[in-house]
Amino acid sequence: MEIGKTRNSSGFGKPPWIFKGSASYQLHLVKAETARACIPKEFRLVEAFGYTLGGFFLANYEDSPAGAFDELVVIAGLVWNPPTSCAWATKVFVNSNEACEHGRKEVGLPSHVARFSKRITAMPKKKSNKSIGFLDMIGMNTTTTTSSNSRDFMDVQVTEVKSPCVEDSCSFNLTTTLVPAASSLDKWMGPTIKMSLPSFSGRTEYTPDLFKYSCKIQCRVRAVHPTKVSVSRISELEPCSEHHESRSSSSSATTMDHSTSAAVMLSKPIFAFKFSRMTMEVEAPVVVSNCSSSNNPLRTC
Template sequence: MGYEEAPWIFKGRALYQLHLVKVADAKKYIPGDFHIVSLFGYTLGGFYLARYSDSPVGKFDELVALAGLVWNPPTSCAWAARVYVSNWQARNHGRRHCGLPSRMAAFEEKTEVIEKGPPSWWTQQRKGECAHDEARSHPVLLHNEERRSWLQPWKAPAQGLRTPVCSMALPPARRKGWPGPRIRLSLPSFSGGTPECPDLLQYTCQLVTNVRAVAPARVQACSGQEDNPREALPSIFRGRPVFALAFDDMEMVVNAPKVLTLPHQKGANVQPVMA
């Protein structure tokens, strides 16, 4: 099992939430070759949170912190400032082949905070099952594990190396009823400009999924993240949520990246951005 020849297929569910992000913050992570789509000093950033039940490397979780919208006629898309994944193969593939600023992380339920009510989106049941009304919801806590040993990736990280990144109070799980319209989406994506992939890249993500509007997740960067310039989450998550969508019973097909040459580049590589 692993990332062989594209296309790569991912199945599961995802949350897609957009926030207002200051252009000054977005510029820290977006190559200067791109035009940032903005209005009154703000662009649209946010996050993409996914729980994959099947992928080229099996089950894993992913959080993509989106710095803002970039424009390259005739398309625009959100630029990933940081990608957190719970699988080492996904982390390495993202950095080496897709030009993504991927890092290893642990996704955990924050069990010390318990609220009465239905399960959260994170703990919802499989397709066709209904969440029990008396179940309890646990916000999710994300830990950075990037400093774990490369030679022994299976070994637990040493004491004190797992730095909390953020906590997320997610919307409730879907109850019985109409799951929302089943639609097809084609999402163009840009990446690259990193030390591992200096060139800018483009690829497409084709989704077939049920989509529904949900209440925005409440996101809070953990203590100390504001002082860490390598983490994008505080400046992205402090913005006001604009909307949030849930993708249920999702199948996503990702094609292999291709080198993107912008009209004004004249074949030159861009300078790597902070990763």
């Protein structure tokens, strides 16, 4: 593939675009056949034993070019981009019209406006343990009744806002265990890391070309318990039709599995991470085009 000119943005400021906040990044084992339903045919899926690596990225941005907003990115899987691989997002939900418009037209993302409803639920405290041991001395005995050791749950419901092309909205429910946010527990945020998350996008009704872009992230990261996911009205999810090569082709070629996003979200989690004090830098995507190669039609020219 050949990397062409950089996309220019309007109304969102000049790139790189900076986002600050926190996020949950969860990796799932996704069935290869599920991922292929939303990935362009020219891509070769990264898979082993019938599975690829997908999942989701749930972020709360406190500061961005569009102000504060929430985002849920459903990642269908990984595709080869020798010598490495890139992620492919099957759907992106945001509660900002400006962020949705920018994602669609400038980054090539399948963005949709959604409502994010959040609720914190406290878990009933366990009975205190009369014995005093080493864990009590360092304040890590989870059987005590002190408020600092109680655990809360964050329930996030993401509901797609109904549009003319959607018969009904879909709803994802995500339940995450919260860790006390006291300054004395700063160590729970984990070490500071820098990482880059390369991705492909495009093949939508707004951006028919293929794009490549990268998110450079600096944050505090720690492993956490996987988020519990449930989905409402799976049979009424919008078809994953944004990534077809041509929207004018036959209905059998333009109508994909209605429950692809749900299948990804409900697949088996294997790793979950919490990003705190996150700064994410997104460069303007570049247009990618095919170049002839009998051995590797997707190689970068």
